[in-house]
Structure formats: structure tokens, C-alpha cells
Amino acid sequence: MDGLDASLLRKPRITGPGFELYSNGKASYITSFRSQQASEKLNKSRTLFTDGLSCVDGSGAGLILTNPEGTEFTYALRFQFAASNNEAEYEALIAGLRITAQMRVQNVHVSVDSKLVANQILGAYVVKEENMIKYLEKVKSLVSGFTNFFINQVP
Template sequence: MIKWAIALGEFDISYQPKLTEKGQAVTDFITKFTYHIDIALILKALASLPSEARKVEPTFLVWTLYVDGSFNQSGCGAGLVLTTQNKVAMKYAFYFKFKASNNEVECEALRAGLRLAIHLGVKQLDIFSNSQLVVNQVTNNFDAKDNFMAVYLTQAQLLLKHFHYQITQVP
């Protein structure tokens, strides 16, 4: 870097290295500029389609849910991607107007994704999260020692009773 700064200095050009974009900045951008979408309107639009376009196969195909939470000094938020069995991805980002720990935000993201999946009538779900704590608490490998996390975990487990599911931790 210094070598380039000296070489460019002869021509009165200063070198400014481009800073890397942190993942948190991208998450903050998504949560700040994501707008509310009313799922009821989407379902109403689907109901207006011709009956042959709405036919649903009786077999329960697997949907995929990816969840992630984000926490920093300015606030917290979450993102989720729910993918249908036909590989149609529904992407959502949430900004929470309350303070929470990183683990609580991760569990809140899971709960939001599960509520959406229930609303859409999903029966089989593969869930992916990068939170080691949340995944291991859901699979009963870890106990919830914090009172808030115990409440979040209980609520998540009640929602999970609606599904045949598999949950996996991803890096």
C-alpha cells in the first residue's frame, strides 16, 4: 500500500483503499428499506386466479426456511427466506422496535418464519439457521438458561408442532 502511495504521490494523486463492506451494513440496509407486505392481499390475489392455476397436489412437499437475526447498537432485525417446493423464494426482512440480545433476535426470526409458514399452510419444513444456540435448543441438545430465551423457545416449540420439520445449523 505504501509503495503505491509513494508512486502515485509523484503525480499528486492520493490513493484511498476501498473499505470492505461489512455484512452488518448490508443487513442494516435491508431492514431499513424493506417495506411491509400484506400477506392477506397476496392470498386474496391468489384466490382470484382460475381454479386450474390454484390446484394443490395432496402430497406434502418440503418447503425450506432460512432465518437469520442481526443485532447492533442502533437496533435489531431479522431476515428470512421461505422457499416453496417449486423453488419460489419469499424474502422478508424485519426491523424490531425493541431491544433484544442476538440470541433473542435469532429466535424471533425463527418464530416469524414459522408463523408465515403456518399461515401459508406448509406441512413439511426444512429449517436452516446460523445460530448454534437456537438450533441446539430446538433439538433439545441445550437447555434454555436465560428466562427470555426459555419463553422464546417455548413459543417456537409450540409453532413447530404444526410441522414435520428438520432444523440444521449452517455457518
């Protein structure tokens, strides 16, 4: 499944490195070779689309992560806390970035429908509210783990 940890389909989480290298003769070479092949495949760019939503019935997010071959992995999340629309947009982005990081992707292109979120991340908008500052800091922390990160706003 394109390097996707099956547990991500049930619950997103971040874990440590997934490869173990053995150092006894031929097994070391084979394991290293497989790890290198997997790394090359995983390092191709992925596209992440996020959409957060908030309404009187609750809040949640929709995520679509597309691999270079065009396979889509879709996620629907329901938050167990109240969130404004902007908070839901940030929560969607954070969840998507965590999943992408778990897959050990190094290059990601993110499309968000929130003009506010995209422009705050790009630095075009000043962040004033304390909760939005915390969200922005969390996103920047996650983004620092990628080799290449691009974000744009889509209508």
C-alpha cells in the same frame, strides 16, 4: 403465487382455514377438488432460512422461504424493540414459522445460523435463561402445527 396470501408480503399474521366448501351439487365437487389440489401442492416441503441480528442501531431479521419449485420469498424485518443477538435469532425463527404456517405448509426444513438456537431446539443444549425458555416454548408451540419439522445450523 404458490398459495401465498398477498397480505403476507405486507404483514405476517396467522389466520384460520382459507377454503370454503359449498354443498350444492357440482359446485361442491369443484371447490373440493380445487382445495384438494391446493392442499397437495402446499404440503410439499419448504425450506426456511432465518438470520436475526442485533446492533446498536436496532435489531431485525432476514428470512428466505423457498418452495419446492425453487421460488424464493424474501423478508426483511426490523424489530421495534431492543433484542440481544440470541433474541433476534429466535424472533427471526418465530416470524418465519408463522409465515410458513400461514401458507398451510406441513413439511418444513429450517436452517438457522445460530448454533445456540438450533441446539436448544434439538435439546442438545440446556436452556437456562427465563427469556430463552419462553422463546423455546413459543417455537415448540409453532412447530407442533407442522407434520414434519427439521432444523439444522448452517455457518
